[in-house]
Amino acid sequence: MKIFAVDDDDVFSEILRQKLRLIGYGDVTCLQDPLAAQQVLAEAAEAFDCILLDIEMPGLNGVELCGRIRALPAYRHTPIIMITSLAGRQSIDMAFQNGATDYITKPIDTLELKARLHGVERLLDERKRLQMLEYQISLQTDVVPLDFAFDQPILVPEFDRGIEFHALQNYLLTLGLKGLYSVSAVAICIENAVLTYRIASRVAFRNMLADVGSVIEDCLKTESLLIAYAGSGNFVGIVTGTADWVPADLEFEMNAKMEEFSPIYVSERLPLPRIRVGPMVSNSLLSLARPSQVLDRAIVAAGSRSGLPRMGIA
Structure with a gap:
């Protein structure tokens, strides 16, 4: 390295x-x-x-x-x-x-x-594997198709607002005990992500995540938060202080913007992503033992129907 x-x-x-x-x-x-x-x-x-x-x-x-x-x-x-x-x-x-x-x-x-x-080496190895597969696919060579697990927190293409899930976890670990009390977590879940994962190619699934990422960027461009894709159709963000949005209103706005992508999904015979925005979740004494646990709690609070990170599907 x-x-x-x-x-x-x-x-x-x-x-x-x-x-x-x-x-x-x-x-x-x-x-x-x-x-x-x-x-x-x-x-x-x-x-x-x-x-x-x-x-x-x-x-x-x-x-x-x-x-x-x-x-x-x-x-x-x-x-x-x-x-x-x-x-x-x-x-x-x-x-x-x-x-x-x-x-x-x-x-x-x-x-x-x-x-x-x-940890960096493991991250680089996985990234290089995915990049090589994508490159081979672009050349239309006879290789194993791009593959990754449903629960894998992959890099979302063209999601400039997002950071890597690994970095978001490191941020929480770096804050320390006092810093963790001043942040909250929110989850933005794709309710039907598991269906898309099962019926679409992995490239199409990643493109779907990019579409949702563009909607998130558009709707939260004035907000100060760190956000990452955590796998299983779940984006999670960390907010300092209070957020200037109402989850139900933000959810309505995001799904309305998602409708603009409808012709693409109809033509590709894929379900249009349905977005759910959860409430703000604060750290608890339980979360302090494992700082990133607040991210899991945010996903649960959002009522995600697509599964939790790191659980996978059959």
């Missing part, structure tokens, strides 16, 4: 390089200048697999650099881990809102760093 690290502290950069080498990652490029780093990434003949960014840097801070990296087509979905001494809520929120996949505070624990990077 090719790793690109940016930190203006020469001493820390060397410590980081040594830690990475110790846990088996020797292909590491370290830069101290964030502006130079942006140029290197933009001009690299071969893209890096994972990026590590400090936040407090002169000229261009790591959060801004993260947003600029996300604007580069080659790094739209590359795992980006913030490694910083900043542990405040504002820094965490800004990092994930600008595209961070994970967040680690200094000083670095070697075992924690190893666990996070192993």
